[in-house]
Structure formats: C-alpha cells, structure tokens
Amino acid sequence: MKMLLLCSLVVGSGLLGAAAPAVDTAPVTVVVSSLVSTTSTVRLYFYNTPAGFLKRGKWAFFKAVKPEGKREFTLPVDLPKGEWAVAITQDLNNNEKIDKNFIGIPTEPYAFSNNIRPTIAVPKFEECKFVVDKPGKVISIVLKD
Template sequence: MNLKLLLPALLLGASAEAATLILSLEGLREAKGHVHIAVAADAAAFDGKGKPAAVRTVEVTGPRLTVTFPDLAPGTYAVSLFHDANGNGKLDTNFIGIPKEGYGFSNNVGARGKPKFDEAKFTLVPDGTTLDILVF
C-alpha cells in the first residue's frame, strides 16, 4: 500500500480515539487567583514523580468553575488541583502542613490528606466524562 494513502488514514484514526474530560469545580472560596490542575494517568504522575497527561491553569472568577480537557486518550486518570488565591504558584500550608488554600481531587477524596492514585482514579470513557469536584 502507498504510504501517502496510509498516513492520513492513521492520523484520522488517532483523532477518533480522543475523549473530553470536563471538570465542574465547586467551593472556591475567593474569586481571585488561579486554579492549577493536573490530570495524571498513573501513580507516579499523581505523586509528582512523573509527567501528568495534561495540566491547566485557569483564572478563578467565582465559586464555581468549569474546565475542559479535550483530546485525552480514553483510560484511567486521577485529578489533583489547588486554588492559588495569592498567586505565589504553590499551595500554601500552615506550620504543620495543613493547606491554607483550597485543594481537591477526583472522587472528592482527600479531605484529610492527599489520597493515593487508586482512591482518586476514574475512567475517562470514549464519549467523554464529567466530574464534579469539591474544593476543600
């Protein structure tokens, strides 16, 4: 078969495998700063020891926010996020490590500390997935 004919077919097939993840965030405390979001495809990326499948920083405009991640491969992922209200690029904590800024995870786990990947994982289906995430 001619390679010139095969290549476009392969590229079209790859784009058909993309799915969309929509995150609906609720509970943002202040309408200022940014939310930093990471979508991890494995435990290493979720723990900050690997590269996330997708990252996004979004301006906070109110207590609710919708963020879309198009073109992800269907599969298993976990989301982590934090609300950087003061704009210093990190999640601020008190002297014993308790967050002073909002944070959240897929499956709304982690109210008492960072969960494991297996607790926060979900399946992104080919038709797309919408998650509601509470910001603690």
C-alpha cells in the first residue's frame, strides 16, 4: 500500500512538471466604435468553434471593458492562430446580461465581427469569422443600437 502511494506521488509530481504544448498566437487589435453609453460595460465574447458560437458559456474567453467616457476603444488580444468570431454586447443597465424583448430580440446594443447585421435569425459562425494567421490583424466592429 505504501509503495502504491509512493508511486502515485512520484508519477503525479512528474506530470505536474510537464510543460504544456506551445500555442502559436498572434496579436490582434479589436476596435469597437459607436458605443451607446460612455459608462456602461462592454462585453466581448471570443469564439473559435462553430459548435459553441453564441451559446452561453461556450466562448473561448471573454473580456469586459469600461469605456471610460469614450465612444470608442481599442482592445489588444493575443489569439491562437485559426478562425475566430466575436460577439459584443453593451450592458446599459449593468445587470450583467443582455436584456431581450418578449420575442427574444436584444434591447441592448450588440454587434458581431465582420459587422454582420442579422435581420431574422442569429448569425452563423461562418458569417462572423475572421482568420488569425499573422500579427497585425485589426478587427473593427461598430456597435448596433
């Protein structure tokens, strides 16, 4: 029993020291303009798979930005190379969710990468995606009121 415990500790500590594989990333600049409010938080949701696109909690990561009195801001991020899409909301009443009307249409400002403006249904990942393949990519998104 003691030998089994000792082996487990040795193997476990070796795994903890193992380095994670390096991920090839590139710097990307996201420019968000036409903010409705200069004080309400803007949330940016970054997706890298079509399956999780626009599904709650399925984003690769998200950032919350306070506009600090401005109608535009720039957010530098390092993204792993590949296909990405961004969805943005501005939480005008600071309740940490996007408010919707009785049929599910957002009543707070929102936007998507490639400035896709859905009319009937939510956009697809394919419509909003952009490719990160080298440094210097700039993604400009205009917030929709």
